[in-house]
Amino acid sequence: MSEISNPTSRTRVVREPHRGVYDRAEAYRILDQGFICHVGFVAQGQPYVIPTGYGRDGDNLYIHGSAASRMLRNLDQGIPACVTVTLLDGLVLARSIFNHSMNYRSVVILGTAHAVTDQEEKLKALQILSDHIIPGRWTDSRQPNEKELKATLALKLPIEEFSAKVRQGPPLDDEEDLSFQTWAGVIPLQMVASEPIDDPTLQGEIKIPEYARNYVRKH
Amino acid sequence: MSEISNPTSRTRVVREPHRGVYDRAEAYRILDQGFICHVGFVAQGQPYVIPTGYGRDGDNLYIHGSAASRMLRNLDQGIPACVTVTLLDGLVLARSIFNHSMNYRSVVILGTAHAVTDQEEKLKALQILSDHIIPGRWTDSRQPNEKELKATLALKLPIEEFSAKVRQGPPLDDEEDLSFQTWAGVIPLQMVASEPIDDPTLQGEIKIPEYARNYVRKH
Numbered sequence: 001m002s003e004i005s006n007p008t009s010r011t012r013v014v015r016e017p018h019r020g021v022y023d024r025a026e027a028y029r030i031l032d033q034g035f036i037c038h039v040g041f042v043a044q045g046q047p048y049v050i051p052t053g054y055g056r057d058g059d060n061l062y063i064h065g066s067a068a069s070r071m072l073r074n075l076d077q078g079i080p081a082c083v084t085v086t087l088l089d090g091l092v093l094a095r096s097i098f099n100h101s102m103n104y105r106s107v108v109i110l111g112t113a114h115a116v117t118d119q120e121e122k123l124k125a126l127q128i129l130s131d132h133i134i135p136g137r138w139t140d141s142r143q144p145n146e147k148e149l150k151a152t153l154a155l156k157l158p159i160e161e162f163s164a165k166v167r168q169g170p171p172l173d174d175e176e177d178l179s180f181q182t183w184a185g186v187i188p189l190q191m192v193a194s195e196p197i198d199d200p201t202l203q204g205e206i207k208i209p210e211y212a213r214n215y216v217r218k219h
Numbered sequence: 220m221s222e223i224s225n226p227t228s229r230t231r232v233v234r235e236p237h238r239g240v241y242d243r244a245e246a247y248r249i250l251d252q253g254f255i256c257h258v259g260f261v262a263q264g265q266p267y268v269i270p271t272g273y274g275r276d277g278d279n280l281y282i283h284g285s286a287a288s289r290m291l292r293n294l295d296q297g298i299p300a301c302v303t304v305t306l307l308d309g310l311v312l313a314r315s316i317f318n319h320s321m322n323y324r325s326v327v328i329l330g331t332a333h334a335v336t337d338q339e340e341k342l343k344a345l346q347i348l349s350d351h352i353i354p355g356r357w358t359d360s361r362q363p364n365e366k367e368l369k370a371t372l373a374l375k376l377p378i379e380e381f382s383a384k385v386r387q388g389p390p391l392d393d394e395e396d397l398s399f400q401t402w403a404g405v406i407p408l409q410m411v412a413s414e415p416i417d418d419p420t421l422q423g424e425i426k427i428p429e430y431a432r433n434y435v436r437k438h
Contacts, residue, residue, distance in 0.1 A: 010265060036307060036321075038257040040268035046229060047266050049259035049303040051325055084268040088255060088410070091353060093431060097345065097360045098367040102255075106270055126316065134310060140401045141316045148317040170418045182359045183425045184418040187434050191307070192411050199389045199403040206402045212312060215406050 010110055011163040027164040030105045031056050031085055033217050035133045039063060040082035054083070055125075055132030061157040062125040063113065083109045083157060091187040094171035095180040101171065103186060107164045113157040125154035136211040191217065229329055230382040246383040249324045250275050250304055252436050254352045258282060259301040273302070274344075274351030280376040281344040282332065302328045302376060310406040313390035314399040320390065322405060326383045332376040344373035355430040410436065 037054045040047055055062045061083060090103035116122045123144065130138040144152070171184050193215035196208050256273045259266055274281045280302060309322040335341045342363065349357040363371070390403050412434035415427050 036305065038259075038268050038270075038303060038305070040257075040259040040266035040301075042261050042264070042266050045261070046299050046329060047259035047261050047301045048329075049257050049268050049301045049327065051257075051303065051305040051323070053321065080265050082259070082266045082268045084257060084270065086255065086257070086270040091412075091434070093353070093356060093360075095361050096367070097349060097357065097363050098371070100349070100356075100360070102272065104270065108268065110265060110267075130316060130319070134312070134406075137312060137319075138316065141312075141319070142314050142396055142399050142401070144316050148315070152317070170416070170420070173418075173420070177361055178420055179422055180361050181423075181425065182361070183428050183431065184421060185427070185431070186416045186418075187353075187431050188413045188416065189410055190413065191408055193310075194407045194409065197389070197405045197407065199392075199405075201389070201392070201397055202403060203398055204400075206400065208404070209402050212402065212404070212406050215310070 008161055011108065011161055023164070024159075024162075026166070027107045027159075027162055028056065030087060030107045030164055031061070031159075032132075033105075034085040034087055035217070037061075037063070037083045037085045040084070041079055053129060053133055054085075055129035056159075057125075057128045059159050061109065061159055062116075062128050063155045063157065064126060064129050064152060078112050078114055081111060081113050081157065083111075088189050089168065090189050092167075092171045093184055093187065095173045095177040095182055095184050099171055099173050099177075101167060103168050103188075105164065105166045105168075107162060109157060109159055109162040111157050111160060113155040116154040116156050119149060122149060122152070122154045125156065126152065129154075134211055134215070136209065140209065227380055230327065230380050242383070243378075243381075245385070246326045246378075246381055247275065249306060249326045249383055250280070250378075251351075252324075253304040253306055254436070256280075256282070256302045256304045259303070260298055272348060272352055273304075274348035275378075276344075276347045278378050280328065280378055281335075281347050282374045282376065283345060283348050283371060297331050297333055300330060300332050300376065302330075307408050308387065309408050311386075311390045312403055312406065314392045314396040314401055314403050318390055318392050318396075320386060322387050322407075324383065324385045324387075326381060328376065328378055328381040330376050330379060332374040335373040335375050338368060341368060341371070341373045344375065345371065348373070353430055353434070355428065359428060 036051055038049050038051050040049050086106040088104050092101040094100050116125050127138050196212045255270055257268050257270055259268050305325040307323050311320040313319050335344050346357050415431045
């Protein structure tokens with residue numbers, strides 16, 4: 001987990017290279033905290049960017065969806081893809097407009113995704129996805145039947161060519177701006193869960209499970 | 220603002236078409252609540268997806284960044300781009316694994332972005348971006364000088380070919396699963412701001428302005 005990836009010319013962070021992180025462990029911390037990715041692919045010369053859920057299993061990312069999805073149908077054929085995960089941590093207010101920024105952590109993975117065709121691996125992939133988004137939920141749910149498994153497409157993307165980018169901390173104003181009379185600092189931002197809402201069709205008294213009542217993303 | 224866009228074969232929502240929204244006003248509500256987009260573009264056959272800030276001015280989206288950015292350099296040449304904005308509203312826990320979902324609102328815009336070269340329009344674009352992310356901040360800040368303006372690239376993407384996708388509400392389980400004994404419902408998720416953090420180099424007593432102390436995204 002302490003491996004440093006060797007950035008290719010495609011994943012090397014060009015803009016503000018000091019923000020580039022090529023450490024696999026750091027990239028995995030970001031991937032493990034997020035659960036929505038934006039998948040990029042090309043169809044007839046046009047790029048598409050689609051949000052979807054994901055899960056990580058070692059050095060592979062699993063993405064899932066319906067077999068009917070335009071995105072996943074295309075990815076299935078093994079076309080080049082880009083998966084980006086972005087965690088927003090705050091707004092950075094500098095004295096100068098120019099030095100305003102955001103605190104964030106992001107990972108960009110380039111690669112080719114392929115459909116998981118083996119039924120056993122597909123079931124495993126779906127459990128990894130479920131456990132990634134809400135640990136504990138899988139075993140509490142009605143398991144997928146054969147028809148549902150068929151209607152679901154799971155894709156596997158090896159995490160080989162990747163880079164992470166991280167910006168944290170206070171604004172960085174130019175020396176001569178420090179006396180400019182305006183407030184400067186950071187507005188922290190965070191994705192938080194609030195009180196779960198019962199499905200109106202719940203039958204009988206079913207308590208909200210712990211994993212839903214205290215949902216947090218690990219850091 | 221009540222215009223209904225005519226979805227092209229590229230923006231028509233194929234998967235779960237009942238979630239497709241082609242109303243321009245609804246798409247703009249989503250764009251106005253978000254402020255991070257994921258921009259997709261293609262370079263040498265490889266798709267890239269990069270997070271960045273944006274602002275909306277009527278039927279145009281402004282995206283900005285450094286003139287050194289690989290993404291913006293490419294977009295500047297007028298290559299096809301895709302801009303996607305995703306707002307996550309909750310996790311949807313069904314009885315069956317298969318019917319688990321997320322509540323979200325997303326907009327996908329296809330088009331060609333071009334650099335704003337006119338200096339006056341560029342300054343206007345930057346103000347729109349600033350006002351979009353944190354209203355009130357522009358006038359409190361040290362304005363961009365000529366060198367900074369030169370080092371900044373603003374891009375304009377007309378909002379012509381777009382679609383929005385919205386999923387809200389409780390889980391939708393199959394009839395025969397309703398008696399399955401597990402909790403079902405929604406865990407609401409929201410991006411929230413917490414107490415602003417002073418820049419350690421603040422000189423003198425400068426109060427946190429209202430727009431930073433009570434930062435919320437409008438709905």
